[in-house]
Amino acid sequence: MAISSSCSSVKAVNSRWTTPSPSPVSKLAVFHRHSLLPNLRYTPNVKLTVTNASRTVEQTTLTEDHKFSTVGSDQDDPSPFPKPKILVAEKLGEAGVNLLREFGDVDCSYELSPEDLKKKVSESDALIVRSGTKVTREVFEAAQGKLKVVGRAGVGIDNVDLQAATEYGCLVVNAPTANTVAAAEHGIALLTSMARNVAQADASIKAGKWERSKYVGVSLVGKTLAVMGFGKVGTEVARRAKGLGMNVISHDPYAPADRARALGVDLVSFDQAIATAEFVSLHMPLTPATKKVFNDDTFSKMKKGVRLINVARGGVIDEDALVRALDSGIVAQAALDVFCEEPPSKDSKLIQHENVTVTPHLGASTKEAQEGVAIEIAEAVAGALKGELSATAVNAPMVAPEVLSELAPYIVLAEKLGRLAVQLASGGKGVQSIKVVYRSARDRDDLDTRLLRAMITKGIIEPISDSYVNLVNADFIAKQKGLRISEERMVVESSPEYPIDSIQVQISNVESNFAGAVSDCGAISIEGRVKYGVPHLTCVGSFSVDVSLEGNLILCRQVDQPGMIGQVGNILGKQNVNVNFMSVGRKVVRKQAIMAIGVDEEPDKKTLERIGGVSAIEEFVFLKL
Ligand SMILES: NC(=O)C1=CN([C@@H]2O[C@H](COP(=O)(O)OP(=O)(O)OC[C@H]3O[C@@H](n4cnc5c(N)ncnc54)[C@H](O)[C@@H]3O)[C@@H](O)[C@H]2O)C=CC1
Ligand SMILES: O=C(O)C(=O)COP(=O)(O)O
Numbered sequence: 001m002a003i004s005s006s007c008s009s010v011k012a013v014n015s016r017w018t019t020p021s022p023s024p025v026s027k028l029a030v031f032h033r034h035s036l037l038p039n040l041r042y043t044p045n046v047k048l049t050v051t052n053a054s055r056t057v058e059q060t061t062l063t064e065d066h067k068f069s070t071v072g073s074d075q076d077d078p079s080p081f082p083k084p085k086i087l088v089a090e091k092l093g094e095a096g097v098n099l100l101r102e103f104g105d106v107d108c109s110y111e112l113s114p115e116d117l118k119k120k121v122s123e124s125d126a127l128i129v130r131s132g133t134k135v136t137r138e139v140f141e142a143a144q145g146k147l148k149v150v151g152r153a154g155v156g157i158d159n160v161d162l163q164a165a166t167e168y169g170c171l172v173v174n175a176p177t178a179n180t181v182a183a184a185e186h187g188i189a190l191l192t193s194m195a196r197n198v199a200q201a202d203a204s205i206k207a208g209k210w211e212r213s214k215y216v217g218v219s220l221v222g223k224t225l226a227v228m229g230f231g232k233v234g235t236e237v238a239r240r241a242k243g244l245g246m247n248v249i250s251h252d253p254y255a256p257a258d259r260a261r262a263l264g265v266d267l268v269s270f271d272q273a274i275a276t277a278e279f280v281s282l283h284m285p286l287t288p289a290t291k292k293v294f295n296d297d298t299f300s301k302m303k304k305g306v307r308l309i310n311v312a313r314g315g316v317i318d319e320d321a322l323v324r325a326l327d328s329g330i331v332a333q334a335a336l337d338v339f340c341e342e343p344p345s346k347d348s349k350l351i352q353h354e355n356v357t358v359t360p361h362l363g364a365s366t367k368e369a370q371e372g373v374a375i376e377i378a379e380a381v382a383g384a385l386k387g388e389l390s391a392t393a394v395n396a397p398m399v400a401p402e403v404l405s406e407l408a409p410y411i412v413l414a415e416k417l418g419r420l421a422v423q424l425a426s427g428g429k430g431v432q433s434i435k436v437v438y439r440s441a442r443d444r445d446d447l448d449t450r451l452l453r454a455m456i457t458k459g460i461i462e463p464i465s466d467s468y469v470n471l472v473n474a475d476f477i478a479k480q481k482g483l484r485i486s487e488e489r490m491v492v493e494s495s496p497e498y499p500i501d502s503i504q505v506q507i508s509n510v511e512s513n514f515a516g517a518v519s520d521c522g523a524i525s526i527e528g529r530v531k532y533g534v535p536h537l538t539c540v541g542s543f544s545v546d547v548s549l550e551g552n553l554i555l556c557r558q559v560d561q562p563g564m565i566g567q568v569g570n571i572l573g574k575q576n577v578n579v580n581f582m583s584v585g586r587k588v589v590r591k592q593a594i595m596a597i598g599v600d601e602e603p604d605k606k607t608l609e610r611i612g613g614v615s616a617i618e619e620f621v622f623l624k625l
Contacts, residue, residue: 084125084148084385089117089133092153096374100128103382118142126381130154131361132342137164145169145468151381152394153373154179154364155232156313158286162395169473172394173380177232178372179364184236186363187281187311190335191241194307195220195279199357218278218307221245226277229284229312230255230267237281238265249273252284274298279307286313294318299325305332311363314339323349326356337363396472397450407451410500413528413535414452416549416625418459420537421505423623424524426513430482431460435523437488437504441496444489453485456505463624502529502538514621516557516594517541543585543594549625551580551600556611556620560586560593567614572599575607592618 084104088097089112100106109120114134121127121143128151129135135150140161145168150160152174165172193199196217204211225241227234230252238248238260248265251273260267274280280302284290294308295318308331310317319340325331335357336350342361344351351358364373380390388401399407425431436456440447454474460483461469467477478485494501508523519525519541527539528549535549547553558564565582572579581598603611608622 085123086126086128086381086385087120087124088128089120090128090130090153092128092130092377093371093374095371096153096376096378099375099378100382104385114138121147125149126151126385128153128377128381129159130364131156131159133159135160135165137161140164140168140170143168143170149173149381149384151175151377151384153377155183156285157394158313158315160394166395166472166476169468169470169477171384171390171396171470171472173377173384173390173392174394175373175376175380176392178376179369180232180236182366182369183233183311183363184240185366186337186359187233187237187283187309188240188244190309190311190337190357190359191225191279191281191307192220192244194309194333194335194357200354220279222247223278224249224276225279225281226251226268226273227265228252228270228273228280228282230260230265231283233311234281234283235259235263237283238263241281246279249276270298271301274302274306276303277306278303279309281309282312282316284312284316286315290316292316292318292321294322296321296324299330302330304330306330307332308334309336310334311337314342314344319348319350323353326350326353331355333357337361397448399448399451403448404451406499407448409530409533409535410503411451411455413530413549414455414503415459416535417503417505417526417528417537418456419463419625420459420549420553420623421507421524421526422460422463424512424514424517424526424621425507425510431507431510432482432484433508433510434460434483434485435488435506435508436485437490437506439490439492439501439504440499441492441494441501442499444491447489447499449487449489452500452503453487456503457483457485498530500530502527504539514555514557514619516543516555516592516619517621537596540585540594540596543587545583545585545594545596547581547583547596547598549598551598552602552625553623554595554597554599554603554608554611554620555623556595556597557618558593558595558614559616559618560584560588560590561616564593564595564614564616568595568597568611568617571607571610571614572597572603575603577601577603577607 086100086104086106088100088106088108090110097106097108104125107120112120117133118139119142121139124147126149127135127147130153140147147168147170150165150170150172152160152172155174155176157172157174160172162172197215201211201215204215222245224247227238227248227250230238230250234250234252238250241248242264249268250260250265251268251270255267257267293316299321314336322331322334326334333355337359338361350356364370380392384390422431436453438447438449438452451471454469454471457474457478458469461467461477461481465481469477492501504525504527506523506525510524512518512524517524517526517540525539525541526537529536529538537545537547537549537553539545540555556568565584569579578600579597580600583596584593586593603622611617612620
């Protein structure tokens with residue numbers, strides 16, 4: 001479905017006036033205080049100081065529309081806005097909870113029923129979970145857009161419906177590093193205890209038995225371990241297994257071979273890995289591609305008597321097939337920390353199997369890892385609520401802080417250009433086809449435009465719909481609305497010190513309520529630049545102008561003749577409308593010109609009609625920024 005513009009426009013010819021749509025700024029300002037991607041505004045030389053338990057950072061950065069230039073403890077923050085509500089739905093390390101308390105209202109409510117969870121998220125700005133909470137589409141539906149961030153205090157995000165999160169514009173962040181060592185150590189603990197029957201022997205002796213010959217184990221030294229998934233945990237498992245004298249091979253379609261080689265690990269194919277190894281340790285994520293990848297077929301290709309360790313996710317194994325493989329002796333033993341269903345049913349054949357050692361998803365459960373994870377996720381969630389782009393975002397492009405800070409004024413420019421362009425569109429066809437042209441002196445791959453595209457999309461969609469658009473859902477919402485946004489890079493000769501020379505937004509196949517905005521190629525076209533940190537409109541249609549994009553804007557197309565600025569300025573002045581910028585662009589002297597007038601206030605209908613009544617003015621339009 002295409003979107004149609006119903007923005008305010010006045011044509012001098014028939015002086016028709018359509019009611020302005022509500023200002024998107026006022027709609028957003030309310031919750032931008034604590035939301036992902038605020039209505040960014042660049043304030044040069046403003047220092048933002050972020051202080052928390054682990055670090056203090058000072059940097060020049062973005063501020064929001066309401067000039068929240070400092071973020072810190074309650075005492076420092078004069079904000080009249082309420083603190084964000086953060087629901088912590090599973091046990092989180094104390095240090096992380098304390099960090100969150102400095103920033104928001106924290107509700108630690110554990111073991112919520114799905115119904116209670118849904119109720120609570122509808123009142124929460126952020127939700128923090130571990131692996132035990134299913135954050136389903138129903139949860140996002142129940143949140144009705146209130147939930148801005150889901151923080152997964154750990155690595156695996158298979159318990160969060162990422163597609164639903166993205167559709168609802170909710171950022172998902174995780175804590176991918178702090179539990180790596182804990183998980184690897186647990187993998188090694190399972191490997192060694194399985195090889196020596198520690199758990200079974202312990203149970204036997206506690207049952208009053210003394211079964212030394214029953215629990216003869218196998219040695220690890222010289223044996224081959226296949227590490228399936230050579231990521232963070234897999235790498236640490238490999239490193240430790242090498243220390244135990246094992247021969248380590250690995251399968252990971254995406255891991256760099258040189259990283260493996262540096263550890264003395266050979267990267268091999270899946271089939272080669274499982275056919276060669278005496279021990280197979282699983283460290284890949286659960287994805288549609290890895291679901292039940294260990295099944296009857298793959299077990300049949302394994303070396304008879306193989307031993308299996310799973311500290312990744314239960315779902316990568318077909319558990320019924322594993323029981324069959326254990327019964328047939330293909331798999332001699334399995335040590336499992338994770339299960340398809342957690343907790344697994346008490347009478348599960350797999351759990352009860354005498355050759356299986358189990359732990360209740362303890363991989364990340366060390367004191368050290370839990371404190372680390374809690375701090376990592378608290379920082380990510382608080383950062384996201386402040387509008388920072390998280391380095392651990394799972395469903396949004398990651399933008400490095402230095403890139404973000406460099407792009408800051410262009411982000412504002414991009415949104416304003418989007419907002420202006422859509423207000424220039426009229427007619428029943430609706431906006432469908434948008435082209436953005438970035439002119440830059442930088443190399444093609446030295447400019448990340450995802451953020452700019454998202455902000456242009458936001459600028460185009462928000463004035464004419466109820467959708468809330470941010471970096472997370474911009475592409476999704478654009479697609480849903482039938483918008484096709486194409487981007488073009490043009491390399492120009494200017495200073496590569498600045499990332500972008502100009503941004504041009506074109507809307508094609510649509511009529512305009514201001515013919516002067518239609519360029520020679522038949523598309524509505526506007527262009528802008530950043531000058532001294534301030535976004536400027538520099539081109540309308542094929543006319544050059546130069547007006548700072550602050551307040552609101554009046555565009556007039558007129559006969560180029562003396563006295564026009566005075567006449568229009570007079571009309572506005574009489575109504576106490578302050579002009580903040582004015583620029584006239586023309587192609588041929590004394591022919592046609594475009595006058596761009598930046599005004600602080602919104603002129604009333606009569607004032608605009610008076611402007612339209614000036615005989616040399618052929619058409620004009622009032623645009624909200
Ligand atoms: N039991 C527990 O408490 C814990 C479990 N985990 C789980 O361990 C797993 C690994 O975690 P990290 O190493 O931190 O993640 P990671 O993202 O650093 O590593 C995962 C690796 O798997 C690889 N991979 C993806 N698809 C694959 C495939 N089809 N075959 C082979 N490799 C594939 C990726 O290329 C990546 O290198 C995750 O499933 C995570 O949820 C992590 C921490 C604690
Ligand atoms: O980080 C992971 O992927 C884990 O599986 C850890 O899970 P947990 O946070 O202990 O419920």
